[in-house]
Amino acid sequence: MNRKMISYILGMVCRAEGLLLLLPCLASLYFREHEGYHYLLTAGIALFISLILARKKPDNTMIFLREGCIATALSWIVMSLIGCLPFVMTGEITNFVDALFETISGFTTTGGSILSDVEALSKTSLLWRSFTHWIGGMGVLVFVLAVVPLSGGSNINLMRAESPGPSVGKLVPKLSDTAKILYFIYFLMTIAEMIFLAIGHMPAFDNICISFGTAGTGGFAILNTGLATYTPYQQWVVTIFMILFGVNFNFYHFLLIRRFKKAFMMSEVRTYFIVIILSGLVIAINTYNTAEGVSATIRNSFFTVGSIITTTGYSTVDFNLWPSLSKVILVFLMFSGACAGSTGGGIKISRLRILTKSVFREVNKYYHPRSVKKIKEDGEVLDEETVRSVGVYMCTFAVIFAISLFIVSFEGRSFETNFTAVAACINNIGPGLSDVGPTGNFGSFSIPSKIVLMIDMLAGRLELYPLILLLNPSVYIDRAGEVRAHFRKRRRLHKQDR
Amino acid sequence: MKIASKNPLNIIIVGCGNVGTTLVAELSKEGNNVTVIDRDEEAVSTITGTYDVMGFHGNGASYGLLKEAGIDDTDLFIAVTESDEMNLLCCTVAGRIKECSTIARVRDPEYSRELNYLQERLGLTMIINPEFETASEMLKILSMPAALEVNTFFKGFAEIVKIKVEPKSLLDGITILDFSKKTKGAVLFAAIERDDTVSIARGDFRFREGDIVSFVAPRRGTKERLKLLGLPDDTIHDCLIVGGSESAFYLAKSLSASGIKVTIIEKDEKRCNELSSLLPDCIIINADGSDENILREEGLLSTDAFVPQTGMDEENIILTLHAKRFSEAKVVTKINRAFFSDVVKSLDLGSVIFPRIITSEAIVAYARARRASKDSNIESLYHLYGGRVEAIEFLIRNESRITNVPLKDLRLDNGVLIALIERDGDYIFPGGNDCLLVNDSVMIVTTNFGYGDILDILDEE
Structure with a gap:
């Protein structure tokens, strides 16, 4: 285990966060708020930690998949621990666990809040909350890979651990260039959304926060009413951009390098759009009432579908009051999630496609027991390893879900609340149904439940395994063996000297 | 790493064997954008997991796959698969899609006589024959x-x-x-x-x-x-080779051409027959070269030179150690794979040849020359001391900051030595008052890496 390299990567992540924390500092200067000092102090702490951890680049920079996963999981935990400090220091969230929940919810782009009155927060804190979505959406390690020259090919293992999807590849030969392209697309689309919202006369501060939340598919709103009070134009802009950020970023890369045919042939993206259109229409018909009018119904229906399938979690209406058919569709969309390689969470459309195909293959085996059939995606044969890992991913997902549901159930709330609370966290959505619906929040849960939900959020964002790996005792016990080996070597050198 | 900062090349390498892997390591270390293609998915994923490169699996001569791998932006295309024909086909196809430099590995002696013809007719930039170079x-x-x-x-x-x-x-x-x-x-x-x-x-x-x-x-x-230096300057009169590989053939051919008695021990009878018809002056023994008694019988104890060339590195190493112990012969060992290099180094094998490094040196030199400015040209490049020292020969083409200045007034990088200057057929060991002139060839020896241009050796801080 290359501990020095893990600590170096953690240090780099702290450094990145320290620099990113300067954005809310600038905002506080502009709004003349005192909270800025706390953010500045936190930035200082982050940079200090990075100085300790990344003092010197280790000689051996080789990391394997396990180091990549552990470094990623630890990075996200450390990042959240640092990121929640300002909330505690400013006293805006008094309880440490609550502050941590809010920050993890931000970084994992969940968007589920423990606050009942977000408008009471300072502008600085509101901006930081939304900015955590933007940082977490594309992933902070991808950011580190883009700006820090970590040479060596083994760093693909960092990206594998952080980027969502069944198989992670590069867009261009060099990892740092791939990371730069991803951030370039991300940045460009965020700016585009800001421009479109500005055209619709959204106030600048709301514009920035909402755009950050959309880009990372996060979902922290800055008004207690969610997005309900914004104009229809603004809501449509947010709807479209939510859906666009849920598309696999490979699609945009293909567009950028002008390989349009390849882009539009991506079956995952096609399925994604078909699912959105179908669910949007069914919900619109199901929720139609004459009082609201056709256009508002369609708008609310597509906004909600886009918000849930991309796991953003913004709301314009209280969908908790919708008929149960619509709610069931929404629960399905919660689990399906967006495309692999996007900023969205959930199980991912591509995994579901592969699973469906393997189910058909299995059925076919009953007719022709000796048949050989390979599963294809986009005209390419998937290797059995990917198919197998998708199956195992689903099982792991179900097990974690079941355990979390069991623990949360001790709260004594309704089944709908418990089920959708866990679903909303593990799929990084934010709002669920019933008590945790769009008008509710997670504030009233007990501390053990909150801890379980925090773990679920991280597990969901990092695609389960990096976090589970941390529970593996050999990650820590291994240390004893290294110490023994160290002393053996010293004894030997000592003997040689004599 | 001076060269890493400027104009990286887009390179496609077909074939992820020993040579392919060494090339990927060297070329990606120098900051180039490398893409690999191989039929074996396992090999591709191993390479993309170790080096910062992109991988595709499939047929490297297929138009569709080459397009996918970005042949349209490629500067340099290298084919080093197992098969000569495949390499030639890959390069031909690639060269037709895009005007890029193409390098193929061709090892078969039957082609080796026609290399110039092939190179010219198929429009290849370079044909490398590692066996011959070895x-x-x-x-x-x-x-x-x-x-x-x-x-x-x-x-x-x-x-x-x-x-x-x-x-x-x-x-x-x-x-x-x-x-x-x-x-x-x-x-x-x-x-x-x-x-x-x-x-x-x-x-x-x-x-x-x-x-x-x-x-x-x-x-x-x-x-x-x-x-x-007090070292013997005698020459060898006979040579014992174990294993009848292609490089053994090339070696035997040139040794016997200069009148040295060559004995080859080869296990495979068919190969023995081939060798015997190709090398009428050599003694071909059909036996297992890893048998001590056979080696003794064929004169290991008295031979001047011993060259183990079996396909197995482990066997070559054992044979070398055996020969070092029991005979006074000069031993040259060939090691193909990059494995346990520290252990191999500690074994005191004497002279060791790594064919994959010889191949990659030529290609790395070419890639660097492509990236460098037009003030100078890399003529040849060698990695000495297991890749820790580079010796590079530059041809100076134009006047620049470095020409016509006495060497003692030049501020050179640490770890650079101007070793030899060739001027109009004379060889000059440079002193402080000598200058570099246009059309000089200069040999430098350095512990720094990535020099692509003679100006790079200046300390420009």
């Missing part, structure tokens, strides 16, 4: 048995020779400065390896037994310098 490296060492390694520059007219300081020899315990005074500066030392660290030679360095020292000499003067 054999010529071996030949250089065998013709100078006192040396561990010999690399040639200036089209064969100058050499860097690596030797080991033996206990109680002339060099043991003397400083470079004192030695130079004694011999009136006839020998120019380039680099020294001691205790796993390599440094560029400096006047106050004191030699010790076990040091691996390299010196530079014009070709005609090498033997006389060996004498000055």
